[in-house]
Amino acid sequence: MKKFAIGLSITCSLLLATAAFATDIVIGQIADLTGATADVGKPYAEGVQGAADYINASGGINGKNIKLSRFDYAYKIPEALNIYKKFTTSDGIWAIQGWGTGDTEALKEQIVKDNVVYMSASYSAHLTDPAKSGYNFFIAPDYSTMVRAGLKYIKDNWKESRKPKVAFIYPDHPYGKAPIPAAKKFAEEIGFEILGDENVGLKDIDATTQILSLKAKGPDFCWIGGTTGSTAVILKDAKKQGLSTTFFTNIWGTDENTVKLAGDAAEGVLAMHGAAVYGDNVPGMKAILEATKNTPQSIHYIRGWVSMMVMGEGLKRADKAGALNGPGLKAALETLKDFDTGGLTAPITYTDKDHRPNMTTHIIQVKDGKLTKAATVTLEKRADWLGF
Numbered sequence: 001m002k003k004f005a006i007g008l009s010i011t012c013s014l015l016l017a018t019a020a021f022a023t024d025i026v027i028g029q030i031a032d033l034t035g036a037t038a039d040v041g042k043p044y045a046e047g048v049q050g051a052a053d054y055i056n057a058s059g060g061i062n063g064k065n066i067k068l069s070r071f072d073y074a075y076k077i078p079e080a081l082n083i084y085k086k087f088t089t090s091d092g093i094w095a096i097q098g099w100g101t102g103d104t105e106a107l108k109e110q111i112v113k114d115n116v117v118y119m120s121a122s123y124s125a126h127l128t129d130p131a132k133s134g135y136n137f138f139i140a141p142d143y144s145t146m147v148r149a150g151l152k153y154i155k156d157n158w159k160e161s162r163k164p165k166v167a168f169i170y171p172d173h174p175y176g177k178a179p180i181p182a183a184k185k186f187a188e189e190i191g192f193e194i195l196g197d198e199n200v201g202l203k204d205i206d207a208t209t210q211i212l213s214l215k216a217k218g219p220d221f222c223w224i225g226g227t228t229g230s231t232a233v234i235l236k237d238a239k240k241q242g243l244s245t246t247f248f249t250n251i252w253g254t255d256e257n258t259v260k261l262a263g264d265a266a267e268g269v270l271a272m273h274g275a276a277v278y279g280d281n282v283p284g285m286k287a288i289l290e291a292t293k294n295t296p297q298s299i300h301y302i303r304g305w306v307s308m309m310v311m312g313e314g315l316k317r318a319d320k321a322g323a324l325n326g327p328g329l330k331a332a333l334e335t336l337k338d339f340d341t342g343g344l345t346a347p348i349t350y351t352d353k354d355h356r357p358n359m360t361t362h363i364i365q366v367k368d369g370k371l372t373k374a375a376t377v378t379l380e381k382r383a384d385w386l387g388f
Helices: 004-021 038-057 077-090 103-113 141-157 182-188 207-217 228-241 256-266 287-289 298-320 326-333
Strands: 024-033 065-072 095-097 117-119 167-172 195-198 221-225 246-249 270-271 360-367 370-378
Touching: 004 103, 024 038, 024 246, 038 065, 038 228, 038 287, 038 298, 065 298, 077 103, 095 298, 103 117, 117 298, 117 326, 141 182, 141 221, 141 246, 141 270, 141 360, 167 182, 167 207, 167 360, 182 195, 195 207, 207 228, 221 228, 228 246, 256 360, 287 298, 298 326
Parallel strands: 024 065, 024 095, 095 117, 167 195, 167 221, 221 246, 246 270
Antiparallel strands: 270 360, 360 370
């Protein structure tokens, strides 16, 4: 009888453990914590984790917990593909929080075959057309939309009769190159003179040659399409070489660390962003302040948080519909219409015909060493911009 009781106890314990495991929804996370974009990748990944923890502490996904399975791929595309294969074949994962443009675009056809929802931190416009990449989602305006917003803001505030001159600086990488054709086409459309391109790598520590080339051309404005580290290199070398221009950067190029790295060379830089700055007086910030115990975080943390927040909403809807799987999550996300993130981003909408979340870009300016909102630009969802 005693042996039976012990056996029954062990069986019950195993059943309870199995039941507890069954309540977990395992989400894969492919992150850059040590590679070329780790300066922005690490805070973003921490934001994803912070939101997952907050969702779990607030009741989870209708009582089920999110469990993040995170791997650092160090910004190496082959490594990302290997991690993806492990997630989908060995772990049975059907939803992933991803990262870079090169790896996300490399996987866009495979995730459709595998019915895996891939919500990445690549905001490449190539990922917004469901007809070509139906399982890709992200939560900020795409790179092309943001550079168009920056160009529009500049042109609207241009006072001279001549055309403003613009040049583009970016890494020779899928991420850096993604918005350039769209940017040039729009710049020409609204009346810019385009001076050309310079390439500065994400890990470069000197941009003197490129800056001197630009100085000879005399641009009024220069787009920077790198990340925080390479932006700081460009800004410092521009100041050193006496290049007089206004820099405007993409979403990963200017953050709270830019001022620390570039000093007063960062003053006046314009940055295109798709989220609130930490501490902004918006309703959604309350949860982040609580979760981080009022310890300031990067603006990239905010977007990581929102990415998990939006996926969490999709999971809740899919679960209620009895379709907690890849196709069910995809369908659920495509029901989001003006989803309110509490002001952390503009309201988010996805449809089965258009995965552009919104068209609202915050123009953030470095002023007195701080990130200050200069304007908000909302563009129309032009059909010819979908996927471009």
